[in-house]
Amino acid sequence: MNVEAHIKTEKPIPLKSKTIIHLSLVQNKINERFHAALKPFDISLQQFNVLRILRGQKGAPANLNTINERMVTKMSNTTRLVDKLIIKDFVARQICENNRRKVEIFITEKGLVALAEIDTIMNQTEQVILEGFKESELVQLNELLDKL
Amino acid sequence: MNVEAHIKTEKPIPLKSKTIIHLSLVQNKINERFHAALKPFDISLQQFNVLRILRGQKGAPANLNTINERMVTKMSNTTRLVDKLIIKDFVARQICENNRRKVEIFITEKGLVALAEIDTIMNQTEQVILEGFKESELVQLNELLDKL
DNA sequence: TTTATACATTTGTATATACAATAATTGTGA
DNA sequence: TCACAATTATTGTATATACAAATGTATAAA
Numbered sequence: 001m002n003v004e005a006h007i008k009t010e011k012p013i014p015l016k017s018k019t020i021i022h023l024s025l026v027q028n029k030i031n032e033r034f035h036a037a038l039k040p041f042d043i044s045l046q047q048f049n050v051l052r053i054l055r056g057q058k059g060a061p062a063n064l065n066t067i068n069e070r071m072v073t074k075m076s077n078t079t080r081l082v083d084k085l086i087i088k089d090f091v092a093r094q095i096c097e098n099n100r101r102k103v104e105i106f107i108t109e110k111g112l113v114a115l116a117e118i119d120t121i122m123n124q125t126e127q128v129i130l131e132g133f134k135e136s137e138l139v140q141l142n143e144l145l146d147k148l
Numbered sequence: 149m150n151v152e153a154h155i156k157t158e159k160p161i162p163l164k165s166k167t168i169i170h171l172s173l174v175q176n177k178i179n180e181r182f183h184a185a186l187k188p189f190d191i192s193l194q195q196f197n198v199l200r201i202l203r204g205q206k207g208a209p210a211n212l213n214t215i216n217e218r219m220v221t222k223m224s225n226t227t228r229l230v231d232k233l234i235i236k237d238f239v240a241r242q243i244c245e246n247n248r249r250k251v252e253i254f255i256t257e258k259g260l261v262a263l264a265e266i267d268t269i270m271n272q273t274e275q276v277i278l279e280g281f282k283e284s285e286l287v288q289l290n291e292l293l294d295k296l
Numbered sequence: 297t298t299t300a301t302a303c304a305t306t307t308g309t310a311t312a313t314a315c316a317a318t319a320a321t322t323g324t325g326a
Numbered sequence: 327t328c329a330c331a332a333t334t335a336t337t338g339t340a341t342a343t344a345c346a347a348a349t350g351t352a353t354a355a356a
Contacts, residue, residue, distance in 0.1 A: 001296055005320085008217045009204070015286050016278045017271075020178060022293045024220050027175040027295065030168060069156045072172050076314045079336055080232070101321045101334040103336060123165075130164045132295040138163050144289045145170045147280040148149055148177060192342085212305065224344045227306055249304040249351045 001025055035062055041059055041118050047089060048086055048122065051115045054091060061104035063096065067101035102111040149173055178277055185273040188264050194223060195233055196270065199263045202239060202255035209252035211244065238262055 003013065003022050004048070013021065034045050043051075053070045054062055066079050075081055082105055085091040090111030096102035130138065151161065161169065182193050191199075196204050201218045202210055212226050223229060230253055233239040238259030244250035255263070278286065 001294055003290075007220055015290075016274050019278060019281075019286050019293075020291055022172070022218050022290055023175060023178065026293050026296045027171060028221055029169065033169060047267045057259065063327085064317090065333095072155060072169050073176055075312095077312090079337090080312090099280055099322070103335070120269070126164050126168055126293055129296065130167060133292075135163065135169075137292060137295070138167050139291045142151075142163075142167055142170055144281075144292070145167075145174050147285070148277065194342090223342095225306090225342090228342090244304095247304085247352075251305070 001029065006018055034122065035128055037121050039117070041108075041121075043088075043118065044059070044084075044113075046071070046073065046081055047090075048118060049073070050078075050081060050085060051090060051107060051111055052119075054105065055105070055115055056111065059106070061094075061096075061106040063102045063104060064138070065102075067105065099102075149177065181277055182270065185269050186266070191236075191262075191263070192232075193267065194219070194221065194229055195238075196263075196266060197221070198226075198229060198233060199238060199255060199259055200271075202253065203260065203263055205254070209242075209244075209254040211250045211252060213250075218270055220259065233259070236262075240262070245255075 001022070003018050003025065004010070005022065006025055008117060029115060031045070038048060040043060048068055049071055053067055055065075056070075064082070067082075068078050071078075081091060082091060088111075089108060091105055091107050093103050093105050096104050133141070149170070151200060152165050152174065154173055155169065156228055158220075172266050179193070186196060197219055198215055201215055201238060204218075212230070215230075216222060216226050219226075230239060230241060236259075237253070237256060239255050241251050244252050276288070
């Protein structure tokens with residue numbers, strides 16, 4: 001992805017600025033692909049992320065704090081994100097008996113089935129996005145990103 | 149930025165998945181910093197981007213299409229983005245005489261003054277974000293991002 | 297000229313997200 | 327025990343963004 005061409009500018013951009021823009025463009029592209037992949041399932045990337053987190057709990061419920069901590073993109077309002085998953089019947093919520101301020105959220109059987117299907121597509125999408133990379137290049141990229 | 153630690157997971161993540169997550173985390177971090185830097189100026193990143201594009205026109209007006217093409221993050225509704233800049237008196241809009249379907253948008257003197265000030269902070273922020281990088285590493289990072 | 301089609305932007309509307317205020321519960325120190 | 331602070335989640339509200347429909351203008355075809 002050539003930065004200058006992408007934002008239709010002729011003049012060269014300073015290296016640091018270019019890097020920042022480059023990262024944004026890449027992220028936008030990734031988001032677009034994921035968004036397109038999720039469209040048939042009528043679920044957002046954030047909702048998908050929450051489902052994965054809940055599955056990762058392996059039966060144990062998660063409260064909102066836990067979900068928030070584990071989300072890739074932190075949200076300011078996870079309550080309503082979970083609400084949307086409850087409407088779809090993909091997760092259930094109940095008050096924590098030990099500490100009634102907390103809630104316990106867990107993925108339903110229906111949610112697990114849906115997630116399994118969605119997961120396949122999302123993994124394929126990941127493969128496609130990164131198909132141009134050799135393993136060594138991925139390692140290198142991650143090392144560079146670690147510096148940020 | 150360590151991915152596993154950041155999303156509080158113990159188990160290692162497959163390299164491709166990790167790379168995708170890594171890019172998201174990095175982007176979130178960059179956005180947060182920019183957002184914080186822009187807060188005192190009461191302007192959004194998108195609005196800032198439009199102002200820069202208009203300044204880049206060097207006096208020539210831009211129509212909505214041009215702005216859209218040049219934006220780093222494309223928006224579905226640039227009209228209302230421009231509206232907000234008009235309210236602040238940072239840009240002006242008039243109907244194109246040659247083709248009255250088009251509009252001509254240009255940055256005002258007040259917009260230029262504001263942008264100059266904001267630009268300074270934004271450049272500083274860029275420097276801070278990328279302070280851990282040697283020039284060669286930035287080149288390398290851009291080369292890797294080009295593969296996406 | 298009339299009709300149709302394409303173009304450029306705006307507007308309506310639904311959804312998403314951010315942020316602050318509120319509510320409910322629990323923990324803690326006097 | 328009581329008052330007060332801390333914790334956890336929810337709700338209200340404002341703003342942002344996505345997407346489709348509508349508006350107004352220009353171009354082309356019949």
